[in-house]
Amino acid sequence: MFVTNITPRVSETDGVGHINNVFIPIWFEAGRREIFRIFSPNLDFKNWRLALVKVEVEYVDQIYLANDVKIRTGIENIGNSSFTITEEIHQTNRLCAKGKSIYVNYNFKTKKSESVPEEIREKLEKYHLS
Numbered sequence: 001m002f003v004t005n006i007t008p009r010v011s012e013t014d015g016v017g018h019i020n021n022v023f024i025p026i027w028f029e030a031g032r033r034e035i036f037r038i039f040s041p042n043l044d045f046k047n048w049r050l051a052l053v054k055v056e057v058e059y060v061d062q063i064y065l066a067n068d069v070k071i072r073t074g075i076e077n078i079g080n081s082s083f084t085i086t087e088e089i090h091q092t093n094r095l096c097a098k099g100k101s102i103y104v105n106y107n108f109k110t111k112k113s114e115s116v117p118e119e120i121r122e123k124l125e126k127y128h129l130s
Helices: 023-031 033-039 118-125
Strands: 002-006 050-059 069-078 082-091 094-107
Touching (some): 023 082, 033 069
Antiparallel strands (some): 002 069, 050 094
């Protein structure tokens, strides 16, 4: 599992004093950075091969400005050409949001999905949540 720390910013709060819900998917994406590096070590968009096909977010509890959050990111499932990422946001030891995202190994030149290469599959397996 990958853990990413985020410090909430004042600009991410809303009129009722908590972090606005539109920022949660953005934070989840920040937690996926190391998974992106498995496919593209230097995050070069010229060789990018991931397409996001589904995102689910469940808001469990409010998140506030005062404390950092931890994003926990892991692999739930690896298919032939796609994989599912599971994500959680915790603040002060409280689960505040959870989600899933599905990515496809995608060839942007041919505009078709491709099987996840074995060497990448092995790296993803290291972060598989059992």
